[in-house]
Amino acid sequence: MSEIIIDFERRLRCAVEEAIFCASKSPAQIEKIISMGEQQQTALLFTRLEEDKYSLLSPRSQHQLDYCAISQTAVLGSNEKPAVDSNSTIAIVSGGSSDTAVCHEVLRTLNYHDVGANLYEDVGVSALWRLTNILDELNQAKVIIAVAGMEAALPTVLSGLISKPIIAVPTSVGYGVSANGQLALNACLGSCAAGLVTVNIDNGFGAACAAIKMVNSFSS
Amino acid sequence: MSEIIIDFERRLRCAVEEAIFCASKSPAQIEKIISMGEQQQTALLFTRLEEDKYSLLSPRSQHQLDYCAISQTAVLGSNEKPAVDSNSTIAIVSGGSSDTAVCHEVLRTLNYHDVGANLYEDVGVSALWRLTNILDELNQAKVIIAVAGMEAALPTVLSGLISKPIIAVPTSVGYGVSANGQLALNACLGSCAAGLVTVNIDNGFGAACAAIKMVNSFSS
């Protein structure tokens, strides 16, 4: 079987840890990585672990993992804190309830790195009052992660209303021209709003890592 | 030279007149069409007539046309009314001053069909106060034509704020992922706003025709 070399010291070097991207890995490969993590007595974060694949793992492996079906993430050997923290310097906002899987990937990744976050879901621009209602709270944050699919106008509109750095996470929600998230991605990148930064489609993990790097860099 | 058959009775059949799309026509072809229009004593609207091509027409032809360099349109044999009409049932709004060429193609097409319009330029969503300032006025219109480039969030946001039918005209303003208007087009089509309808990139002529058809259909 294929050899696997885990970069156990990435946190020291890069501020964030290596995550195990499971979409292209076989259950046998994932089992092997769990074993390696156990031997090293290290924590590990698994992303894109679909429920079907998770159920193909051995009962022992399943038992060792803290699995979250909504975000398709699993954590090995970590004492996670509560997901939502109303005192956090990081806020997550989303356009619609269809974006919830990505929101929770953000949250799980933050939590895995011992960082909390506020979560404001379903505040998209088709009903602006939902967004203006929470502007004051959002202004308390140091970094905002804005999750949106379809035409993804939310990050643009938000950028025009507050001064905080905003990391846009386009999602694959939609159909026709917006299917697969390419429209949402381009809408974030091509936004008239100055200073918006963007990650890959549905990349909640990446957005969380970026936020952690910002917090770490400026608080050190 | 190629033969040309003008559909002089399209207005009767289709509510709007044939326009002469000049982008792929030679100056010689345009001259010939002007002659045919004169012989028929009919008015004609020319679109996408770039200033360079216009300047290659004979002085006689140039003199017969009412040419507008901003919108790259020309009119033969028509007594146009003033462009902006504050009592009109049609309102044009645009995201930025870069969209002005398209706004004026809308306006010229409406005027050519003896229809006026209100014009609200540079009210994009990066500064929402510019848009909310004019909401009451916009609610007086029967149809709104929303012109926007880049991420084109304007039609979506507007759709969430008022109940009037909105025709979105995506423009080719932008660069990188938004260049050529494909992003703006998809943002209008893939919008979460229900009931938004869209025309081709930079197609101010088409949006104006659609508005005219609506007005005609419901007032007859």
Next chain:
Amino acid sequence: MSEIIIDFERRLRCAVEEAIFCASKSPAQIEKIISMGEQQQTALLFTRLEEDKYSLLSPRSQHQLDYCAISQTAVLGSNEKPAVDSNSTIAIVSGGSSDTAVCHEVLRTLNYHDVGANLYEDVGVSALWRLTNILDELNQAKVIIAVAGMEAALPTVLSGLISKPIIAVPTSVGYGVSANGQLALNACLGSCAAGLVTVNIDNGFGAACAAIKMVNSFSS
């Protein structure tokens, strides 16, 4: 689980109601929205609810919904009128019988808003006599919704024959270059017919909302 904020007053503000787009929602999220609708004693329209997902809802939820497998829509708490109304001011025409799912999404959305429509299916341009046979009837309508896949020549040809506003709905019917509806979409947008307006691929819901907004705007 993710939070959900339903915009129960959208009809007042935007003329049409919020629909629950089910393609990216889990059965659990849909159950929760049904509960919220019941508590508010409001009607709700669910779109893109595939039969497989519908069958995963609780029997109680299934029983409360008026589900239509052809259009993949469901309605909560509404007394729908008969689908087809030969006196309606709205006409739906389609190119082929493969477009029937989209036609019925249009019809269900109109009915949900208490609007009827005439329906003329399978009148595509490969047999023009099917279309010319119904021209007189179509001229009685105030708005026409033209549904077509593949090369989608129907909306263009129709635009050359009658003067009513036409909303084109490109469908994902076809294969090879026409697969997924991108060809049909572009054929509507890039049409030589002046005044055609277009919605997203398979977006029957959006076309219906646009028609409702037109009717409301001009009858008020």
Next chain:
Amino acid sequence: MSEIIIDFERRLRCAVEEAIFCASKSPAQIEKIISMGEQQQTALLFTRLEEDKYSLLSPRSQHQLDYCAISQTAVLGSNEKPAVDSNSTIAIVSGGSSDTAVCHEVLRTLNYHDVGANLYEDVGVSALWRLTNILDELNQAKVIIAVAGMEAALPTVLSGLISKPIIAVPTSVGYGVSANGQLALNACLGSCAAGLVTVNIDNGFGAACAAIKMVNSFSS
């Protein structure tokens, strides 16, 4: 300079002759090919020879060529017959006068092979009466070449009306989604009309060669 090997016996082998595609050739290369043609005392057809490039050839070369600016073709050493032949078994129809350059490339290529053709320009589907007016004449042809840009509905509609083989030539006329001819190409390929065959965008030369091959194959 680069070496050039002309396939002087292609007509014997393939029914049609090699054409010199000039778009990517330097004036020096074209001069050299003219010399080779003269030495062989053979006729040669040059396509995509833009007027600017033609004007950079030596006066002697210019004089030897029969140049046509509309179709951007040139012929060396051939006694061309009149372009339009009302008794021909080949008919060319086009959607609009903007397609005239392509129509004339078809015509010049046919003429170069000593074949005539009827030409019916500007009969697009936005005014169907222009097309139905000539149906009887078109039914006299053995092969029809249908040239159309934008949404290119003409070949589809024509296919539904007559029984002759139709070669569709999509053109690059249009803007936005139809720019560069990709929409027209896909509309021909993805047509619901059975039996339509297609060539590359603006490939009048290829369509003419296909028609010649058909005539030759069936008359031998």
Next chain:
Amino acid sequence: MSEIIIDFERRLRCAVEEAIFCASKSPAQIEKIISMGEQQQTALLFTRLEEDKYSLLSPRSQHQLDYCAISQTAVLGSNEKPAVDSNSTIAIVSGGSSDTAVCHEVLRTLNYHDVGANLYEDVGVSALWRLTNILDELNQAKVIIAVAGMEAALPTVLSGLISKPIIAVPTSVGYGVSANGQLALNACLGSCAAGLVTVNIDNGFGAACAAIKMVNSFSS
């Protein structure tokens, strides 16, 4: 359920008959069309009828159809002749054995119209001797249908070797850059070979209809 209008007289008007494209139709719709065919006592050709969908039809319907799983076609009410006819004026050649589904769609469509064909499979250009071996036989045909996937060099190479009209059918065989057939399609359209004509990806039905139209046009 949706209404269906079958164009039973298309053969008279267009030389080829309407086929029932089953990819986007439900089993219920297909059953209904079979009933209509029976009532009219007419033959019908069904294409893109996947084996799974065929097996969902009623036993009675299945029994009435002559179903071919390789080509995913079915015929109602026709006495088909043997598939391969070594005296035919039509030859089918294919690049590889993976193209066999498309080859048989060509053959079944021809047979349905009472036309035979020769079939030469697996003669792609990676082993040119397989192609040169059959050149003399191919030269006996009046029309050649060349079926090829991946980089689809076969139609181009064939065009350089013989003088007959060639209809290229690109197939969706391949992976990576060639997946879905877009590469094969473009390779046929963008070929340096003069006079090659092309149909949609995997469109064996269309290629057969084009060949029938040619034969009919020139033999009448």
Next chain:
Amino acid sequence: MSEIIIDFERRLRCAVEEAIFCASKSPAQIEKIISMGEQQQTALLFTRLEEDKYSLLSPRSQHQLDYCAISQTAVLGSNEKPAVDSNSTIAIVSGGSSDTAVCHEVLRTLNYHDVGANLYEDVGVSALWRLTNILDELNQAKVIIAVAGMEAALPTVLSGLISKPIIAVPTSVGYGVSANGQLALNACLGSCAAGLVTVNIDNGFGAACAAIKMVNSFSS
């Protein structure tokens, strides 16, 4: 002429100021904006102002602007500080000397907001020693802006070597598959490096604004 509404208070609301995007504006529009800026006695930043368009402005306007041809930016009414500041908390690194225009757009935007930056050009991954030579210096920064074209491996490699937040700016440098910057953009978005954030192609202005927002948010 078109109306223009400048958002003079954006800095208060959004931390960064509005820039005047000149690519789609006429010289007349730019002149008008300069006048509005003068009347308001405010500073203004102009981006994408090509040298040719700048030279079409009136001598008076040219004189008022501090124009930089490398970055195609101009500043009205501002006392800019020196471009490079070796004590800055922001570092700019670029892959090659072809990226210099974008690097200077970053620098000019930072300077316009009274922020300095270190600049490390031409340190791409084809010669890794150029990058490892400056790692210690880069680790002194709080934010890194990484500018790269072609396959844009620089931001990915850099992310694996240091812990600071990195804003990637893909550039349009390259040809063939990398032309227009789409490859560089996707390489940044699809990077295996966790926490990389990205802006539009060539969007030096946006990257600078994002860095300013980070600095402001964490230092307040």
Next chain:
Amino acid sequence: MSEIIIDFERRLRCAVEEAIFCASKSPAQIEKIISMGEQQQTALLFTRLEEDKYSLLSPRSQHQLDYCAISQTAVLGSNEKPAVDSNSTIAIVSGGSSDTAVCHEVLRTLNYHDVGANLYEDVGVSALWRLTNILDELNQAKVIIAVAGMEAALPTVLSGLISKPIIAVPTSVGYGVSANGQLALNACLGSCAAGLVTVNIDNGFGAACAAIKMVNSFSS
């Protein structure tokens, strides 16, 4: 059933043997090819043979094949040598453990032609130390095959560090902008590294054949 012509003498002519590409072949076709191979007493390599399709073969056929589920390859009638050979002149390196299927297709193809290889998996650039650790060993090889997905920076970085010819194999590992391997492919093709050559996405078979051709050409 379709006819199959196997090119049993390709190795003589082309240095490498024909492989049976199974993705578009039915189990029946594969059975037939196995029979032909047995009759000719020749070895055969089958690629893209998914486990599900393999399991549909007759037990007898399954028994005759040496099947490898990781690489989805099967070998008929060959005595394969051990997969990894530490003395080989060919080295395979991969970016991550998700690329293992492609690595093993390379290895199996080499082995089938009696060539061994070294294999270095999971040495991607996000942890450069994994790559620099093996540079000395890689310098012992004559040809390097570099397998990488996502942003595929590995082949570029490797090209800057050693002088050996490198064949890049982009893989379909990733999601969003990198899904399907198009990003990885373009990153290899558009690399700033001089002399990198590339094969199709996931084409381990092709890369192995290229390496074999190089070894054969230079050792003869």
Next chain:
Amino acid sequence: MSEIIIDFERRLRCAVEEAIFCASKSPAQIEKIISMGEQQQTALLFTRLEEDKYSLLSPRSQHQLDYCAISQTAVLGSNEKPAVDSNSTIAIVSGGSSDTAVCHEVLRTLNYHDVGANLYEDVGVSALWRLTNILDELNQAKVIIAVAGMEAALPTVLSGLISKPIIAVPTSVGYGVSANGQLALNACLGSCAAGLVTVNIDNGFGAACAAIKMVNSFSS
């Protein structure tokens, strides 16, 4: 002005030298690089140096460069050998005379590294006899570089006829679907020919470098 760091020791490390890619560099940057080269008394190769840009260099710089307008390359400080060497182990073949610019970029790059090559232009597959005429000579080479545009069938056909490693260079020759070389690129990558390797569109420089690396690796 931007800083430039030339990697003067790349030949030692990577077998080939750094080339100066001029497409995105200003004349001032190129002048500066020439000065740096002179100071280091090193030779330098400049690629993509268009004639217009070359003519903007100072007379002194122009004089120092050995400029070739056909290939748009320039060499500083090198005694180039004659371009074509009939005893070379490297052969260049091209499909048509339009590919000559790329062929000469290959040749110039080889010559710059003191390597000769045979050149066989205009031997494309539309006239196979041109290719079969030279097969014996091609079999004398160790590496073949095959340059082709449009549908680029040449590398595929060649791969089926000889056993040498082939590096395909797709060119941007063509129009419509083949414009910009994307079709030629994909045709090489998606070829059914086993072992073909490919470089970026028009990348003659890269193909030459790959050939040099092969020769160096196997002769050391």
